[in-house]
Amino acid sequence: xxxxxxxxxxxxxxxRSLGVALGVFMTIGFALQFWGGPFQRRLPGLxxxxxxxxxxxxxxxxxxxxxxxxxxKTHKSGSSSVLSLLHRYGDRHGLRFALPARYQFGYPRLxxxxxxxxxxxxxxxxxxxxxxxxxxxxxxxxxxxxxxxSDSFFFSIVRDPAALTRSAFSYYKSTSSAFRKAxxxxxxxxxxxxxxxxxxxxxxxxxxxxxxDFGLPFPPEMRTKRGNPRPPRDPKAxxxxxxxxxxxPQAHTLDPHALFHPVPTATDGHSRTSSPxxxxxxxxxxxxxxxxxxxxxxxxxxxxxxxxxxxxxxxxALCWGLDDVVGFMHNAQAGGRQSGSxxxxxxxxxxxxxxxxxxxxxxxxxxxxxxxxxxxxxxRIKQYGQSRLDRAVAELRARREALAKHxxxxxxxxxxxxxxxxxxxxxxxxxxxxLGYVLRSGLSLQDQEECERLATPELQYKDKLDxxxxxxxxxxxxxxxxxxxx
Numbered sequence: 001x002x003x004x005x006x007x008x009x010x011x012x013x014x015x016r017s018l019g020v021a022l023g024v025f026m027t028i029g030f031a032l033q034f035w036g037g038p039f040q041r042r043l044p045g046l047x048x049x050x051x052x053x054x055x056x057x058x059x060x061x062x063x064x065x066x067x068x069x070x071x072x073k074t075h076k077s078g079s080s081s082v083l084s085l086l087h088r089y090g091d092r093h094g095l096r097f098a099l100p101a102r103y104q105f106g107y108p109r110l111x112x113x114x115x116x117x118x119x120x121x122x123x124x125x126x127x128x129x130x131x132x133x134x135x136x137x138x139x140x141x142x143x144x145x146x147x148x149x150s151d152s153f154f155f156s157i158v159r160d161p162a163a164l165t166r167s168a169f170s171y172y173k174s175t176s177s178a179f180r181k182a183x184x185x186x187x188x189x190x191x192x193x194x195x196x197x198x199x200x201x202x203x204x205x206x207x208x209x210x211x212x213d214f215g216l217p218f219p220p221e222m223r224t225k226r227g228n229p230r231p232p233r234d235p236k237a238x239x240x241x242x243x244x245x246x247x248x249p250q251a252h253t254l255d256p257h258a259l260f261h262p263v264p265t266a267t268d269g270h271s272r273t274s275s276p277x278x279x280x281x282x283x284x285x286x287x288x289x290x291x292x293x294x295x296x297x298x299x300x301x302x303x304x305x306x307x308x309x310x311x312x313x314x315x316x317a318l319c320w321g322l323d324d325v326v327g328f329m330h331n332a333q334a335g336g337r338q339s340g341s342x343x344x345x346x347x348x349x350x351x352x353x354x355x356x357x358x359x360x361x362x363x364x365x366x367x368x369x370x371x372x373x374x375x376x377x378x379x380r381i382k383q384y385g386q387s388r389l390d391r392a393v394a395e396l397r398a399r400r401e402a403l404a405k406h407x408x409x410x411x412x413x414x415x416x417x418x419x420x421x422x423x424x425x426x427x428x429x430x431x432x433x434x435l436g437y438v439l440r441s442g443l444s445l446q447d448q449e450e451c452e453r454l455a456t457p458e459l460q461y462k463d464k465l466d467x468x469x470x471x472x473x474x475x476x477x478x479x480x481x482x483x484x485x486x
Contacts, residue, residue, distance in 0.1 A: 407451035
């Protein structure tokens with residue numbers, strides 16, 4: 001496992017150069033997990049198909065479907081819906097999942113290969129390869145590469161931190177001490193430092209949750225002994241400029257350089273981020289280097305506000321058919337905005353706009369992530385072709401609507417009080433109600449099987465896959481055996 005693909009270029013840092021850079025960039029302890037693996041693992045330019053069809057089945061294509069996948073499942077970002085399609089795809093194709101013993105890989109601790117059920121270290125005997133690693137973890141590349149080949153397709157998803165904070169406050173109200181002490185989200189964002197204590201139990205949910213999930217280091221001025229952020233002490237430190245909410249196709253005009261200004265170097269006459277060993281490593285440079293590292297690791301990062309557009313690009317990158325990425329939304333809360341819809345500033349109240357600005361400023365690292373990957377998504381869309389994308393998205397939505405009408409009672413997600421079948425009742429957590437699905441009666445056997453795949457929540461599907469990969473052993477009693485008395 002972990003062999004280099006001939007199509008992927010990898011650069012391993014030598015001990016001397018690595019030590020010099022890391023001596024300035026971060027502590028040695030963090031370096032072992034963050035930089036311990038290959039620094040670059042990007043595929044050469046994505047080969048986009050030129051076919052006029054939005055996303056034909058793999059049989060019609062010259063490429064082969066990608067089936068070695070690493071999905072970083074970030075919190076409250078629409079990731080459960082992505083997990084659902086990975087569950088279904090792997091289940092249908094008989095792929096082997098790298099599964100946690102329960103439902104997460106030791107989160108919020110950094111991922112460790114030893115937490116994968118059935119994993120044996122290299123040299124510890126033969127084991128079937130894993131195809132998909134996709135359940136909740138705090139990303140740790142070095143350990144991930146102990147489990148998955150380096151030529152796996154790495155992808156994740158991000159969400160506007162303003163929307164993410166609203167969802168997290170509702171969902172993790174009882175888990176995060178900062179959220180629990182605040183009477184409301186507005187009160188929390190008006191003065192977050194009155195409630196937030198770095199290192200307090202569950203408070204990683206309360207600030208820069210995406211940054212935390214990606215396993216990134218915090219800038220020096222935000223670091224604590226436990227690795228959680230704290231407010232900068234320098235009142236003159238660079239502050240994040242909050243831009244208006246991006247909505248519709250214009251959102252791709254957001255420019256990361258409007259927020260952060262890396263140290264310029266004289267390379268081809270353009271401003272680029274300098275080496276951490278040759279700069280003062282202010283927050284801006286630190287963030288730019290972190291984002292550049294993510295670009296070197298992840299082949300694609302989806303954006304929740306443009307969920308369907310992201311799915312089309314995902315299908316294209318994986319050489320999957322459009323039906324492979326058609327699915328239902330999972331883990332959505334009643335009354336919440338759908339993760340796949342961007343909201344225009346013109347539709348927000350003055351209070352909402354104020355909360356949005358405060359949430360982005362408080363979660364400044366997450367906002368940097370979001371702007372960066374929102375920008376890269378729209379760059380991909382431009383390469384893919386806007387009209388071609390529009391056709392594919394329309395077809396994706398039409399297929400989803402047809403499946404919902406065919407499979408579901410009411411054709412949509414329902415309040416959990418209506419879901420009596422425990423196989424389809426989503427786990428209820430937090431103050432909001434998590435919606436789920438009820439299947440129509442009278443479906444054919446084949447349709448019933450596929451509709452069940454579409455409607456099964458993530459926890460139940462994980463248990464199903466677990467039982468499939470690790471069938472329980474039944475001890476049969478020995479004939480004529482009798483226990484002897486002591």
